[in-house]
Amino acid sequence: MNTRVFAVASISLLLALITFNDLVGDWGRLEGGWSNLVIFFDESLWPPNWSVLEAQSYPVCEESIGLFCSVAWIGMVETIKIAFVSTAFGFIIALPLAAFAANNLSPKWVSFPARVILSAMRSLPSIIWAILFVIIFDIGTLAGIFAMTFYTVGYLGKLQFESMEGISNAPLEAARAMGMTRAEITYLVAIPESANNLLSHLMFMFEYNVRHGTVIGLVGAGGIGLYLNTYLKMLQYDKVVALLIIVFIVVVLIDMLSMIIRSKFTEEGDVQRPSWSTIFLPAKMASLHHHGKFVHQEDGSEE
Amino acid sequence: MAKLLAKLVDVSVGYETTLIDEINLEIYSGDVIAVLGPSGIGKTTLLRTLAGLIRPISGSVELKVKRRGGLGYIPQRLGLISNMSVRSNVEMGARMHASKWLPPIFPLPKKLRPIVDKALRNFDLTDFSNQPVRTLSGGQQRRVATARTVAQQPKLVLADEFLGELDDDNVEIVMKAVKATIKEKKSALVMVEHHEELAYQVANRIWRIVDGKLIEEEIQ
Numbered sequence: 001m002n003t004r005v006f007a008v009a010s011i012s013l014l015l016a017l018i019t020f021n022d023l024v025g026d027w028g029r030l031e032g033g034w035s036n037l038v039i040f041f042d043e044s045l046w047p048p049n050w051s052v053l054e055a056q057s058y059p060v061c062e063e064s065i066g067l068f069c070s071v072a073w074i075g076m077v078e079t080i081k082i083a084f085v086s087t088a089f090g091f092i093i094a095l096p097l098a099a100f101a102a103n104n105l106s107p108k109w110v111s112f113p114a115r116v117i118l119s120a121m122r123s124l125p126s127i128i129w130a131i132l133f134v135i136i137f138d139i140g141t142l143a144g145i146f147a148m149t150f151y152t153v154g155y156l157g158k159l160q161f162e163s164m165e166g167i168s169n170a171p172l173e174a175a176r177a178m179g180m181t182r183a184e185i186t187y188l189v190a191i192p193e194s195a196n197n198l199l200s201h202l203m204f205m206f207e208y209n210v211r212h213g214t215v216i217g218l219v220g221a222g223g224i225g226l227y228l229n230t231y232l233k234m235l236q237y238d239k240v241v242a243l244l245i246i247v248f249i250v251v252v253l254i255d256m257l258s259m260i261i262r263s264k265f266t267e268e269g270d271v272q273r274p275s276w277s278t279i280f281l282p283a284k285m286a287s288l289h290h291h292g293k294f295v296h297q298e299d300g301s302e303e
Numbered sequence: 304m305a306k307l308l309a310k311l312v313d314v315s316v317g318y319e320t321t322l323i324d325e326i327n328l329e330i331y332s333g334d335v336i337a338v339l340g341p342s343g344i345g346k347t348t349l350l351r352t353l354a355g356l357i358r359p360i361s362g363s364v365e366l367k368v369k370r371r372g373g374l375g376y377i378p379q380r381l382g383l384i385s386n387m388s389v390r391s392n393v394e395m396g397a398r399m400h401a402s403k404w405l406p407p408i409f410p411l412p413k414k415l416r417p418i419v420d421k422a423l424r425n426f427d428l429t430d431f432s433n434q435p436v437r438t439l440s441g442g443q444q445r446r447v448a449t450a451r452t453v454a455q456q457p458k459l460v461l462a463d464e465f466l467g468e469l470d471d472d473n474v475e476i477v478m479k480a481v482k483a484t485i486k487e488k489k490s491a492l493v494m495v496e497h498h499e500e501l502a503y504q505v506a507n508r509i510w511r512i513v514d515g516k517l518i519e520e521e522i523q
Contacts, residue, residue, distance in 0.1 A: 174382030174448075177354040178399055178455055179371035187407035188384070188395055195386045 044235070048242035052227075071239075072246050075224030079213035080250070082144045082223050087206040089145075090152025094118075095198075097153065098160035099186040104172060105164060106182070118161075121154030130216040144216055144223060148209050156205050163197035164190045196262055203258030207251055214247055305331035307367055308459050308491050309353065314362035316345060316352045321360055323349060326517045328510070330459065334491040335482070337502035340512035346495040347379060349517070350461050353493065368458040372399030375457035377465045379495075381448040385437035389428050389447050392436055393419050396455035422454040425480040441468045449477050453484050460485075462494040466501060478505055 024030075052072040055061040061069035100106050100114035129147035137143045171193055175185045191198065217225010224243060231239040308330045315324035322345030330336065338346050351357050352364060354376045368374055375396070376382075383392050394411045397418045401411070411419070423429045426446040431439060436447055445465060452460055460481070466474050485492055496502040502509065509520040 168380065168382075170378040170380035170382035171384055172382075173351070173354070173356050173378055174376050175395070177356060177374055177376030177461070178396070178452075178457070179369070179373065179403075180395075180399075181403050181407075184398070184403075184407045188398075192384045192386045192391075 040237075044237040045241050047238065048245055049236070049238035050242055052239050052242045052246075071227050072224070072243060075217075075227045075243070076246055076250060078141060079210060079217070079223035079225070079247075082141055082148060083206055083209035083213055086145050086148030086152055087202065087209050089149045090156055090205065091202055093149070094153045094157035094160055095191070098157045098164060099190065101157065101161040102164040102190070104167075104169075105186055105190055115161075118154050118157040121150055122158060123154075124151070126151035126212055127215055127219060130219045134219055141223070144213070147216055148212065151212075152205055152209065155208075156201060159201040159204075160194075160198060163194040163201065166197070167193040199262050200258065203254065203261065207254040207258070210254060211247065211251055214244075305333050306489065307331055308334075309367065310365040311353075312363050312365070314352070314364060315360040316348050316357075317360055318348070318357075321515065323512055323515055323517050324360075326362070328517070328519070330491050330493065332458070332489040332491055333485065334493075334508055335485065335506045336491070336493045336508040336510055337506035338493065338495045338510045338512070339499055339502055342497075344512045345515075346512060347463055349512075350376075350463055350493065350495055353459075354461050366459070371403055372455055373458050375452035375455050375460045377448050377452055377460070377462040379463040381444055381465075383436045383444060383448055383451075386435060388433050388435055389439070389450075390419065390423065390432040392447055393422050393428075393432075393450045393454050396422070396451040396453070399455045399457075418454050418456070422450040422480075425453065425476075425483075426450040427476055442470065442473050445469055446473065446477060449481060453480055456484065456488050456490075458488065458490045460490060460492045460494075462492065464495055464497060466494070466496065466498070466505075474501065 053067055053070045055063075055067070055069035056071060063069050067073050097114055097118060101111050101118060103111050106114070126147050129150045130143060133143035133146040137146065167190060171189050172185065175189045180188070213223040214225045214228055217223040217227075218229045224247065228240055228243055231237070231243070310330075311326045311328045314326040315321045316326070317323070326349070338349065340346055348357070352359050353366075354374060355364075355366070356376075366374065384395075394415075397415045398405075398411055400415055400418070405412070420429075423432050426449060428443070428446060428450055431443065436444060439447065445468060449462075449465055452462075466477065469477060481492060484490065494502075494506070496506075503522070507522065509522060511518050511520055
């Protein structure tokens with residue numbers, strides 16, 4: 001690191017520390033904070049209350065497996081359904097808007113208004129959209145779907161147009177020179193060229209919507225958040241922790257699924273496509289069918 | 304009789320500064336023109352100006368070919384869609400024969416498929432036709448880019464070092480197919496080339512760029 005970069009980094013860190021001190025104000029307020037957290041953790045949070053995985057007493061469970069009637073299952077499945085529908089709708093609406101917003105695909109007089117629309121949709125957090133749609137559609141999943149779809153369009157649209165702007169210029173030039181229309185360039189060149197990023201963003205958005213299902217549920221927009229809200233109000237924090245651990249596991253699973261899907265569009269994936277075994281196991285254990293030996297000799301002698 | 308395909312009148316090309324000026328040339332059907340000169344002298348800029356991708360600084364470039372499909376351009380970096388199959392890339396060229404109002408989401412019309420099959424055959428690509436382009440070698444990718452342009456059957460082909468990275472056998476495959484298209488469609492080829500020996504073998508006209516001027520050499 002050269003001296004100039006080091007100086008800038010040091011000054012930035014110093015400024016951040018001064019600002020932090022200014023924001024905290026009275027450090028005396030933090031006295032006893034850690035011990036309070038330990039007490040709260042021991043008495044209220046841990047261990048998680050896994051009764052959320054047991055069948056509810058009402059309504060009567062008609063399933064052979066009690067888990068399917070549990071709060072965690074019903075809430076999580078509803079959250080995943082809301083996230084899936086909203087992500088799908090959001091993706092379909094965002095894609096053409098992103099093509100309009102990309103500077104390398106559309107003229108300025110088209111891209112600027114498209115960007116303004118996407119910014120407007122993004123500037124309202126999904127929880128505000130949820131409040132608006134709960135007012136329109138009443139409490140339930142429909143409000144959740146609309147809230148997440150609107151936010152998805154704004155957020156995903158931005159990620160998509162940035163991906164499209166990042167593609168190599170060569171395919172676009174070849175397409176323009178041969179006389180392709182803007183629609184053809186978008187559909188046949190820009191979208192396939194940025195497919196890896198588009199898929200990555202799509203999966204990220206799905207994961208984001210699953211995570212956010214816990215937030216918008218708090219205002220009555222359906223899903224696992226409704227149950228979280230109930231337990232928070234009843235101060236049953238051990239059940240809240242149990243539900244959050246389940247959300248965490250689902251998010252990790254979506255991330256792994258994303259890795260497998262995206263590998264179909266990368267050169268690395270062509271060499272070794274990930275499988276569930278390569279995700280969960282160390283490389284040596286996962287590649288049991290690779291028996292070859294690799295020896296790195298620096299001094300001419302084999303180790 | 305050779306037909307005029309492009310005319311450059313007092314053209315200057317470049318970006319912030321002029322790289323080549325006072326270009327006065329005509330391109331006729333049947334021409335195979337090699338553009339020669341050292342790196343950074345403006346060969347690619349001239350080609351991009353001819354392709355309509357950048358405007359000339361002054362003068363006029365008159366192209367007498369159809370706006371849609373009349374001009375084929377093979378950039379130095381080939382401009383292939385790496386995530387799509389070889390066939391899909393070649394289909395992009397053939398698609399230029401279809402109406403521009405055909406929604407891109409619709410597949411290539413059946414009547415145009417023989418053009419794609421012929422281009423794949425001529426460039427020895429049939430065996431890889433369903434493979435994504437990114438899995439092919441550099442030489443194979445060059446053949447795909449040329450096959451895409453041949454499937455387009457343009458009147459004027461602009462190629463930026465499209466024979467680079469090709470071994471002798473592949474140069475023969477590519478040039479045989481390109482020359483057949485030029486003869487059949489009465490079109491012309493303008494190619495930027497680094498290997499002078501190769502350029503003299505395949506071209507019937509030579510443009511050399513020296514000190515910001517484009518000079519046409521006599522071929523012995």
